[in-house]
Amino acid sequence: MFPLLDTPTHHSSAATWVDSIATPQTANTSRSRRSLPQLAHLAQASSTYLTSAVLHLRDGLTSEQRLAAQNRAENIHLVTQRLRDATRVEEWRAAARELDILEGNEAWKMDNESSEFDAPLIQARLDLLNEARASGDIRRMLYLVRTSLSRGLGGMGNVELYQHSHVGTKDLIESYIDATIETIQKLARTDERALPAGLVTKDIMEQVVLARQAFGRSALLLSGGATLGMYHIGVLKALFEEKLLPRIISGASAGSIVCSVLCTRTDEEIPEVLRGFPHGNLAVFEEQDREEGALEHVARLLTQGAWIDIKHLTQVMQELLGDMTFQEAYNRTRRILNICVSPSSIYELPRLLNYITSPNVLIWSAVAASCSVPFVFSSAHILAKNPVTGEHSPWNPTPLRWIDGSVDNDLPMTSLAEMFNPLPTLRLQAKLAPRARPRSVHPPRQVRSPAPPARPGAVGRAAEYLQ
Numbered sequence: 001m002f003p004l005l006d007t008p009t010h011h012s013s014a015a016t017w018v019d020s021i022a023t024p025q026t027a028n029t030s031r032s033r034r035s036l037p038q039l040a041h042l043a044q045a046s047s048t049y050l051t052s053a054v055l056h057l058r059d060g061l062t063s064e065q066r067l068a069a070q071n072r073a074e075n076i077h078l079v080t081q082r083l084r085d086a087t088r089v090e091e092w093r094a095a096a097r098e099l100d101i102l103e104g105n106e107a108w109k110m111d112n113e114s115s116e117f118d119a120p121l122i123q124a125r126l127d128l129l130n131e132a133r134a135s136g137d138i139r140r141m142l143y144l145v146r147t148s149l150s151r152g153l154g155g156m157g158n159v160e161l162y163q164h165s166h167v168g169t170k171d172l173i174e175s176y177i178d179a180t181i182e183t184i185q186k187l188a189r190t191d192e193r194a195l196p197a198g199l200v201t202k203d204i205m206e207q208v209v210l211a212r213q214a215f216g217r218s219a220l221l222l223s224g225g226a227t228l229g230m231y232h233i234g235v236l237k238a239l240f241e242e243k244l245l246p247r248i249i250s251g252a253s254a255g256s257i258v259c260s261v262l263c264t265r266t267d268e269e270i271p272e273v274l275r276g277f278p279h280g281n282l283a284v285f286e287e288q289d290r291e292e293g294a295l296e297h298v299a300r301l302l303t304q305g306a307w308i309d310i311k312h313l314t315q316v317m318q319e320l321l322g323d324m325t326f327q328e329a330y331n332r333t334r335r336i337l338n339i340c341v342s343p344s345s346i347y348e349l350p351r352l353l354n355y356i357t358s359p360n361v362l363i364w365s366a367v368a369a370s371c372s373v374p375f376v377f378s379s380a381h382i383l384a385k386n387p388v389t390g391e392h393s394p395w396n397p398t399p400l401r402w403i404d405g406s407v408d409n410d411l412p413m414t415s416l417a418e419m420f421n422p423l424p425t426l427r428l429q430a431k432l433a434p435r436a437r438p439r440s441v442h443p444p445r446q447v448r449s450p451a452p453p454a455r456p457g458a459v460g461r462a463a464e465y466l467q
């Protein structure tokens with residue numbers, strides 16, 4: 001028989017018996033508790049391994065390579081944001097170079113194996129320039145500059161060469177351009193006493209001028225675009241600060257406002273003008289202290305065919321330009337100002353006004369005519385100044401009126417080519433309906449030329465413009 005457990009004499013042995021029964025279960029529980037973290041770690045490691053294996057099968061990268069790619073993508077995003085937020089050319093260029101390194105574009109620049117240009121030909125010309133400059137052979141350098149200077153040498157003007165990277169192009173092309181510049185500078189700085197027999201400084205000057213004439217000069221064309229045309233100011237500021245502003249500048253409509261102010265100022269005056277121009281008096285639609293009502297606008301539209309009185313525009317331009325003519329502006333700044341105007345009649349042709357075609361025309365009157373958008377401003381007369389008496393009179397003896405230059409001749413490339421042979425032309429367009437959208441650097445873009453616009457009547461042309 002089993003002993004009674006509640007008797008005092010058997011209490012100690014009963015406790016020992018109970019402990020002997022409970023001890024194995026407690027030990028198992030303790031071991032289970034100690035193994036739970038190990039199981040969790042094993043499950044996490046298995047999950048990480050499976051995830052890494054799946055990702056490796058998908059992209060072929062190891063975990064280290066994948067982490068490096070993620071860091072690179074983050075850096076590209078940050079640098080791209082810096083590129084977009086840059087306010088000065090130096091900031092933009094530094095960000096663009098860093099982005100080219102991150103995206104691997106530097107390797108493309110160093111690779112001369114390409115069907116997009118003739119690398120051996122450019123290398124050969126580069127070697128000739130370097131050899132002539134190193135030997136100090138003035139006649140050889142002059143010959144190379146005079147006969148070999150070409151914008152399209154070896155296809156280096158191919159547009160696809162400038163769509164693979166954010167800044168610059170093939171290193172070989174940039175080396176050739178640098179060598180050409182250094183050669184011309186060496187010719188210009190050579191003392192006349194160091195010239196070979198039979199050569200004088202005047203001969204070198206004449207040959208370089210002829211080379212420039214054959215090479216062609218750059219021209220900047222500013223389109224219209226209403227108030228969006230003020231964006232031209234930032235582009236002009238960047239070009240001026242980089243000493244890349246062309247001497248030949250054309251403007252139509254709003255573009256004529258910007259280019260006329262720039263081309264009537266000297267290099268010393270331009271920085272201050274660019275800083276203050278956007279904040280000056282640009283109340284071309286109505287007086288600053290008086291706002292016209294809708295009834296006044298409607299009455300003017302019905303009686304004069306214009307929504308806004310052009311006198312506000314002419315007043316602003318007179319304040320900005322004074323009574324300066326195209327010839328006076330050219331004599332003062334040596335810049336060639338061109339302003340496009342369109343005839344209000346369908347029987348006349350558009351004109352390009354400059355110091356050659358209209359030397360005595362008042363610039364402010366040409367700008368007012370070029371900005372006379374049909375049904376917005378009334379058509380305007382173009383006035384000329386008598387160079388002797390200073391009196392103002394109509395430029396055209398017939399009662400001809402002119403309207404917005406963007407209607408017929410927004411970008412006068414043909415007219416400029418006939419008079420000044422500009423190559424190439426830099427075209428800045430600011431339109432209410434943009435003609436171009438931002439595109440990525442890769443792949444190379446396909447450039448499509450727009451179809452030539454038709455030339456309907458005045459109402460049709462105005463409707464086409466306002467679209």
